[in-house]
Amino acid sequence: MTSSLERILMSRRHVMKGMGGLAAASMLGGRAFAAPSTALTFAGWQYQPSIVEENVKTFMKLYDENVAYELISGDYHPLAETKLTGGQHLDMLYAEENYIARWHTAEWIRSIEELPGVDEIKAGMFPVSVQSLSLPTGELCGLPYYAGYNTFLYNEEHLQKAGVEAPATWDAVLETCRKLKADGxxxxxxxxxxxQNWPNMSWNMFACWYSEGAKVFDADGNFIDEPALRKILEVHQTLYKxxxxxxxxxxxxxxGVPSYASGxxxxxxxxxxxxxxxxxxxxxxxxxxxxxxxxPGATRSTMAxxxxxxxxxxxxxxxxxxxLLKFFGGKASDxxxxxxxxxxxxxxxxxxxxEVMADPDIVESFSKWRDLNVSSQQLGMATSRAxxxxxxxxxxxxFMMQQVQEYIxxxxxxxxxxxxxxEKATELKSQYQ
Structure with a gap:
């Protein structure tokens, strides 16, 4: 079971053995005669690279184009920063939202706010996605690769055996876990x-913090020490202890998904x-x-x-x-x-x-594995990490991920x-001023 599951989970968190950067378009198959001689350069992380290759081929055929796709194996963002710092030219690349402003400040990427059709594109997106993809100035800087949130899953069979409901608070999570363990x-x-590796502990902690109503940082970027933040930290420490x-x-x-799928x-x-x-x-x-x-939590929110x-x-x-950006991150010319x-x-x-999330094929597909009403409600309560x-x-x-792990x-x-x-937040803010 594990080997099959790991193939499905082959992603940007796993190092691909024996695979360096993929070569230019000539390695991806033939291209139309009219394609430009200068290839567009595109770098991506380790999520289904073979399918990305197929998508590149489709783009080249549809647009009579030439694209050089490079797979960055390993810890994507630090490695991408190393390439960009070294002067490597990239026309398009992936990033999680918390790197957008950083890379724009470093002048590695550009705003797309003034490009043709952007107003229509923004109108078709969920507001939380527009916020995620925008610079602090409000300018759109990217198109969506995917949109997600951290969800709370439970094994229905376990709860039925224990005769309990899904917990609505973190105190109830602790009590229910104690009962499940005591009952065998x-x-x-x-x-x-x-x-600790990106972005696991980070997204886990922020989702739980937001669920309890912790702000973590204020509008000026100051770290906030508050009871809700401390409660989540102490719940995690208690779960481990x-x-x-x-x-x-x-x-x-x-x-941790293969372990959860084991039952x-x-x-x-x-x-x-x-x-x-x-x-x-x-x-x-x-x-x-x-x-x-x-x-669970005081607000029932999560991180989106x-x-x-x-x-x-x-x-x-x-x-x-x-x-290229619109083909991968939106509608193609067709x-x-x-x-x-x-x-x-x-x-x-x-x-x-x-429009995509309302597509009948996608609605039908998603309804087979999750409660769409619950997910819709959760998204409506989700918090974007400003x-x-x-x-x-x-x-x-x-730094936070390392420190929280050690604390637990x-x-x-x-x-x-x-x-x-x-103190770390204060130190870093002063260094970047």
Whole structure:
């Protein structure tokens, strides 16, 4: 089961052995005679690179184009920054939303606000996606790769055996986990993305913080020490201390999804698209038993985000690169969402476009593995991580993941951890001023 599941989870979090950057368009197959001699350069992370190759071929055929696609294996964002710092030219590349302002400030990418058709494109997106893809000035800087949020999953069979409902508060999560373990239903009832590598622990923590109503940062980028933030930290520490999570939760591969699909755990906080994996009978022992509910907590919110396709600061040809961006991150010249619809139907990735998420084929597909009413309600309550617009935030985020992991493992003081997180934010803000 594990090998099949790992193939489905082959993503930007896994290092692809034996694969370097893919060569130019000549390696992707023949191109039309009219294609330009200068190739557009496109770099991406490790999510289904073979399908990205196919999408590149479709684009080249549709537009009589020439594209050089490079796969960046490993920890994508730091490696991409190394390439950009070294002067490598890229016409289009991926990024999570919290790198957009940072890379724009470094003059590696450009705004697309003034390009043809942008107003119509923005009108077709969900507001939270427009916010995610915009610079602090409000200018649109990218098109959506996919839109997602962290969801709260539960094994329905486990809860039925225990005679309990899905918990609505974090105190109830703890009590339910204790009962599940005491009754012998699950030895590690709670599960989540606690791994330090991007973006697992980060997205897990922010989703839980937002669910309890913690702001984490104010509008001026100041770290906020508040009871809601401390409560979530202490819940995580308690889950680990009492053995309500598996001891190796911080090092599990595949965001911990293979472990959850084994049927060992009851609850999981995870990217919403992984709900499809957990209910896939080809790779999961609990297919058909995994349900989604609103996040527990005082507000029931979660973290929502939109990953992006970005245009390089100096495109070889603005019109050609804009066509490439729209093909991957929107509608192609033939009016089809070639890339986005495929991601949705095959892998359960949500879209930043209203039209895509209302597509009958996608509605039918998604309804087979998640409760659409619950997911719609959760999205309506979701919080966008505005602090991601701060150019220093990625560095604080990496520091936070390391510190929170150590805090959970060691059982150390919440006061000490919160002080370190606040001091690091202050330090980084001053360095970047």
């Amino acid at each position: 239903i699950s030895d590690a009832p709670f599960h989540g993305m606690w791994q 009492e053995g309500l999570v598996t001891a190796d939760i911080m090092t599990l591969p595949g965001e 060992r755990h009851t609850f999981m906080v995870v990217h919403d698209y992984n709900h499809k994996v957990a209910n896939d009978p080809a790779v999961s022992k609990i297919a058909g038993k995994v349900r989604n509910s609103l996040m 985000w939109t990953a992006s396709y970005l245009m390089g600061a100096q495109p070889v040809d603005e019109e050609r690169v804009w066509n 009016g089809e969402y070639h890339v986005i619809k495929r991601w949705a139907l095959e892998f359960g990735l949500g879209s930043g476009y209203k 602090i991601g617009k701060a150019i220093w935030f990625p560095e604080w985020d990496m 493992r060691s059982g150390s003081s919440t006061d000490e951890l919160v002080t370190r997180l606040a």
